[in-house]
Amino acid sequence: MTPTALNGRTRANALAAMTDSEGLDVLVIGGGVTGAGIALDATTRGLRTGIVEMQDWAAGTSSRSSRLIHGGLRYLYNLDFALVAEALAERGLLLEKLAPHLVQPQPFLWPLKTPVVERGYSAVGVGLYDTLAHVGAGGGAGVPAQKHYSRKRSLEIFPDLRPDALVGSIRFYDARVDDARLVLGLIRTASGFGAYAASRTQVVGLVRDGSRVVGAEVADLETGQHSIIKASRIISATGVWTEDTERLADIGDDRGLRVMASKGIHLVVDRDRIKGETGLFLRTEKSVLFIIPWQRYWVIGTTDTVWEPDRLHPVATAADIDYVLEHANSVLSSNLTREDVVSTWAGLRPLLQPAASTSSTKVSREHTVSEVSPGLIVIAGGKLTTYRAMAEDAVDFALGSVTAKQIPSVTADTPIVGGSALAAARADLARRAETMDWDDARVEHLIGRYGSTVAELFELIADRPEWGLPLKAAPAYLRAEVAYAVLAEGAFHLEDILLHRLRLSVETRDHGVDALAEISAIVAPLLGWDDEQIAREEQNWRDRVAAMEAAAREGDDESATKARLAVEDLVPLVDLAGQTRD
Structure with a gap:
């Protein structure tokens, strides 16, 4: 249909091109948002680039998020100013330039429970959030600044708030996104610029020339055929499967990145079940809770618990659902029950794991790039919002500082398919x-x-x-x-x-x-x-x-x-x- 189309024909052509004798400059393993961003970054620098994903595009974490593009307001409490500033800058790019069709401003109310102290420190925090957004976006944050409301005005904006749950509120903005469509857009854009893309293509082994990784053995899961893809550099962006990919290189337990899977679940309820004009932002003892208006329904989440079972199919339990409902009902007069839950989904956050860490909520969300074996580069950590910055770092690292300066990233000025005109x-x-x-x-x-x-x-x-x-x-x-x-x-x-x-x-x-x-x-x-x-x-x-x-x-x-x-x-x-x- 178009140069950016993905279908059976383009997949077959991509697999044929990736397995030819010429070889690739970069092979990306993993078709989530990070891998898709890397493929786009690499191919727009003129590198012969391929990307493979063992499932459907975005089938893992990148289709199971809170569907938010956000700076991470809660990270200000940990004084992670650089992390928040980077995320807000990326939010501004997505809103204003890269994907304005997919990323939309979303107002939230932050209910306040005490009139002076909480409003004071919260106002400072949100004010800093706004300031960092304006600085990072070069003067254009893409969203309005904070605004304070009394209890009366808060209840007018969000009638289903319990009057006894707040003394007032602060309105601030972040943005919402259909995460899976963002990944599809990135893959299609990369394909339009010459990248070869194949889903349902699993890396089952790595090929070495001496000590250096020079390619990958892949299985076409649609046909059962195995083939070899040669590449000068392989970049793994496999999220919670990071350690599995590293084991293919047989690098030993003392090398490589360690990633912990943390489960976050979300509930969907009908839009008419909650009366409100904005989203809600709540802090809980374990995480934060968002109540987000989305099209014809509301999304409520999330949790943050260590997940050890099957990583392909994380699921919400009855206990998870009850936990989210309990915290939502603590501020809502809607009295939501299990019968109101239209559906649930669960996703796994790939959190970098320090050796002494015991709680997933204390693990940093910042990303790390490492060459765990000659020719094999691994990136892990990060979050949906900062995928572009992560991708730029990964390709810079793969190229080396000298070459990276000669052919710098251009993705900050490259709209995603559908985002222009x-x-x-x-x-x-x-x-x-x-x-x-x-x-x-x-x-x-x-x-x-x-x-x-x-x-x-x-x-x-x-x-x-x-x-x-x-x-x-x-x-x-x-x-x-x-x-x-x-x-x-x-x-x-x-x-x-x-x-x-x-x-x-x-x-x-x-x-x-x-x-x-x-x-x-x-x-x-x-x-x-x-x-x-x-x-x-x-x-x-x-x-x-x-x-x-x-x-x-x-x-x-x-x-x-x-x-x-x-x-x-x-x-x-x-x-x-x-x-x-x-």
């Missing part, structure tokens, strides 16, 4: 919407997901007018969006669409089950599925939904994981011995 695209969409009988909500939905690439949807609809209609079981989405997920966004399975493209997995109580037949009817001809494959895809999703619901009824991580793992993966990974892993 946004005003013109919005005007064009508004004009077209009149002929399609689409309301303002539909226009905002499409602009917020596709930006200026929304014109490509109209190309599909021009060829297939029926794709301009909404899905019957999920009318917020057009049928064209399903087709576009396959033709341009690299979806190869129903789970890719339901988890990371349309997000019906968390937006509806049935988790997209009712829409399966309609979605299959659209994608099956595009992917060449027969009736047997359609049935397999649909049944796997039904089983997966049942397993996730069963896990959420269990009280502890081990029992919940057992319930979730009762269903085999549709596309299983390969273990290090070459055996299929459940």
Whole structure:
């Protein structure tokens, strides 16, 4: 469709190009936000770049976040001024230049419980937050400054706040983002600049020439074929799988980075269940709690607990859900119950692990880059907001200081696909919407997901007018969006669409089950599925939904994981011995 399209053809071409005799300058392992950012940074410096991901793009941590682009207000309490300043600068870039369609300003109220002391130190903290944002963004923070409210005014803005839970509030701004779509945008942008990208491609071994790592053995999980990708430099950005990647290099336990997985869970409730015009920011004894308005629902989270079971399938337990509900109800008059929970999701933060650390909440969120073996560079830590800075550091490190200065990063001035000419695209969409009988909500939905690439949807609809209609079981989405997920966004399975493209997995109580037949009817001809494959895809999703619901009824991580793992993966990974892993 376009030079940035991801689909079966581009994936096959990418694998062929990566495995040719020429070799790559840089091979990136890991298709989350950090790896995607590295691929974009490297290819826009003119390096022959490839990126592989063992699952779908953003399938791990990068599709399971709080969906916030933020400076980390709570880190000011630890006096981490440099960390906060860096994050706020990156927030400004995303809001104003890089991804204004995907990243939107989000106001929050911070309820205050004491009238003088708390308001005083909180005002100083938020004021410093605003100041760092303006300095880091070169005078343009992208969001308004703080504002103070009385209890009366706070309750007018957020009627469902309990009057006894506050004496007033401070309004401040951060930003929200669809994390998975940000990763897709980065991968597509990198592809448009020449990077080779292949999902469902697992690194199962590393190739050495003497002591130096010079390539990787990869398994194409769609076909079962194994091949070798040669590269001058390999950069691992595998998050909570960092130590697994390092073990492929056989570097020994005394070398490499150590990463701890910390679980954060989120709840989804219907938008009409809570009455409020902003988000809420609350500090708890273990973490912070955000109550975030998002499209047709609210997102409430998160937790911060050490996670040791299966890293592919972190799940929310009944205890996790009750914990979040309890803290939300401590400030809300809505009296939320388990019946109000539409869905949950759980993600794992990759936290750098100091040797003596005993609590995940005390581990720094700053990132580290290290050459753990000649030719193998590993980056770990960090957070969603600072992916671009992390990517720049990783590529600088891989190139060395002299070469990095000669070919510096240009990603601070490189909009993500869909992020340029946004005003013109919005005007064009508004004009077209009149002929399609689409309301303002539909226009905002499409602009917020596709930006200026929304014109490509109209190309599909021009060829297939029926794709301009909404899905019957999920009318917020057009049928064209399903087709576009396959033709341009690299979806190869129903789970890719339901988890990371349309997000019906968390937006509806049935988790997209009712829409399966309609979605299959659209994608099956595009992917060449027969009736047997359609049935397999649909049944796997039904089983997966049942397993996730069963896990959420269990009280502890081990029992919940057992319930979730009762269903085999549709596309299983390969273990290090070459055996299929459940």
